[in-house]
Amino acid sequence: MAAPRLPTAQKSGSAAKAPRSRIQKRNRQIILDAALEVFSTHGFRGATLDQIATQAGLSKPNVLYYFDSKDAIHRDLLTRLLDTWLDPLRMMNPAGDPQAEIMAYMRRKLELSRDFPRESRLFANEILQGAPRIESFIRDDLRPLVDDKAQLLNEWAKAGRIAPIDPYHLSISIWALTQHYADFAAQIAMIRGDGHDALEGAETFLGALYTRLLAP
Amino acid sequence: MAAPRLPTAQKSGSAAKAPRSRIQKRNRQIILDAALEVFSTHGFRGATLDQIATQAGLSKPNVLYYFDSKDAIHRDLLTRLLDTWLDPLRMMNPAGDPQAEIMAYMRRKLELSRDFPRESRLFANEILQGAPRIESFIRDDLRPLVDDKAQLLNEWAKAGRIAPIDPYHLSISIWALTQHYADFAAQIAMIRGDGHDALEGAETFLGALYTRLLAP
DNA sequence: ATCAAGTTTGACCATCCAGTCAAGAAGCTT
DNA sequence: AAGCTTCTTGACTGGATGGTCAAACTTGAT
Structure with a gap:
């Protein structure tokens, strides 16, 4: 019942009413x-x-x-969410060990799915609708960050420190796999039996998958 | 513009009006x-x-x-969809070569995402809402089929013909990765640039990924 | 051409829904 | 306790939405 909460992410620019009392x-x-x-x-x-x-x-x-409105509530939720959603990718360290960094990124994304499944589904709903409300976020914030990390991955690959793989598809695969455990939790629960947690064994599996994929 | 169409899937049991004229x-x-x-x-x-x-x-x-109603249209769409959605898994042949069979399954799912992205998003929407309308389908049709194929994968693993991996997570990963290209197409398009097709290079990437994962 | 069956639609209805408003209830400060 | 502010809500409104219906229009067989 006690769902964890996203940080408040007080955006200075937006017209958010500061809670007084x-x-x-x-x-x-x-x-x-x-x-x-x-x-x-x-x-x-x-x-x-x-x-x-x-x-x-x-x-x-x-x-x-x-x-002020239904829309205002929704906007507020999205604003809080998006900032958090970028953090795991931001944290990828160019100076770190390539494989360890990518694995850590995957693990952080999986943690978000585990701790914030409702936020994940909110995001999924938004994208399914064609991302009308978060288009600027994707173009102006997410894309540059992804481009930046893609370059990093390419350098790592060129240096022979990870297998030569398409960095965009690598990112997409991590998003797909980790989000899926939150977004499709209803389906997974029905298939794995209601006693099981959807994420049971997920980290082990994804660990094996990316270990094998990234090995130079 | 000419979107491909799902087979009509005339379910004998359901009260579908047969089109006369x-x-x-x-x-x-x-x-x-x-x-x-x-x-x-x-x-x-x-x-x-x-x-x-x-x-x-x-x-x-x-x-x-x-x-008859909005609901009837929706039901009709779902009914047609679900049958098609099972086909790729049904086609997995116990007598075939394990790696080739799994790769072919992945490729068939990817084709569904490519050819029927709207159906994929319809399905995703349904699951996001907790799968209220297709719960019986998942429990009575999908789950037994997945259980059956999971057993097959376990046998293949035990025989050393593929790496020993959790068959449920393997299935989930294929669903996640292939569905994602359809469901999150809006996001992918914005990140990869609008000139690119979301699925460009996907088959190559997924091919490499599962080749490495499955190698015994 | 005629007629019956199949097809189309303008007008309508009941319900739902986002949002308003004025008046009352609860907190806070002194 | 008084008086001010903050909070809460019943009653309401205008517009959307799922669905109905009877009348009009097409179509096709004869």
Whole structure:
């Protein structure tokens, strides 16, 4: 029940109301939590303010007292999410050991899937819809970062420190595999039996997979 | 523009209206095509009959002349999809060469992502929502098939013909990687530059990945 | 050409939904 | 306790949405 929470990521530029009182802080958090639950399973259009209000244990007008609109709640959630989503890739260290760095990146992404599955599904929903709200994030933030790390991977490959593989597909494969455990958790749970955790054995498997793939 | 179409998959049990006239056949197909487009990007609740009607170039009442309800259209699409979705796994041949069979399975899944990306996103949307409409399919059809093939993979591993890996995670990895190219196409396109096809180089990469993973 | 069956649609309805508002309840400060 | 601010909500509105219906239009067989 006690889901971990993303850091608040107070963006200086955005017009976020700073929570003044204790009640403000508490209720805004409750609403974001409820909204995350609803948006991540039904998508933006499929979610209703009534659902969010009910989930939050508040009345609908009360929800709109804390946020200007349904859209504002959604934007807030996305803003917090996106920053966190880049961290694992940012942390990849050019000076480190190539294989260890890539494995650590994979492991950090898997941790995000484990700890923030709802955020992962929120992101997935957004991309499925054609990424209309986060296009600028992908072009302006994610892409340059990926390009940068792709260059790094190419250098590592050229130096013979990892196998010569397409760095973009390598990144994509890590996103695909780690996200899948969160986004398709419902399917995995039904197939592996309800007693099992979807992520059981995932790290071992992915460890073996990338060890074999990266070996020069 | 000429998107390939799934086989009609006339389920004997379901209460599907058999198209009588040429017009019936044509318009039902147009509607399904339009609905696939809309449902796959917005999800069930996010899609509207007006959107579907506009996309189909028909009036809303006319759409409802061919299908009983929004739900009926959605059910019809899912039914056609699910049957096709199992085929690649069904085709895995116990008598064949293990590595070749698994590679062929991966390649067939990748072809589905290439040829039916909208169907892939429809499926993804369904799972994201917790798979409420296809739970019985997963439990009664997919799961037994996966269990069966998992046993086969275990036998192959025990015989030393492939590396000893968890067969469930192997299957999950193939689903994750192939689906991702369809479901996250928007993101991939933005990162790889709009000139590139999302699937460019995917087969080569996945070929290398599974060759290295499976080698005994 | 005629007629019955199949097809199409404008007008309509009930419900849902995001968002408003004014008035009341609860906190906070003195 | 008074008085001010913050919080909460019942009642409401305008527009969207799934679905209906009867009347009109096509189509095809004779």
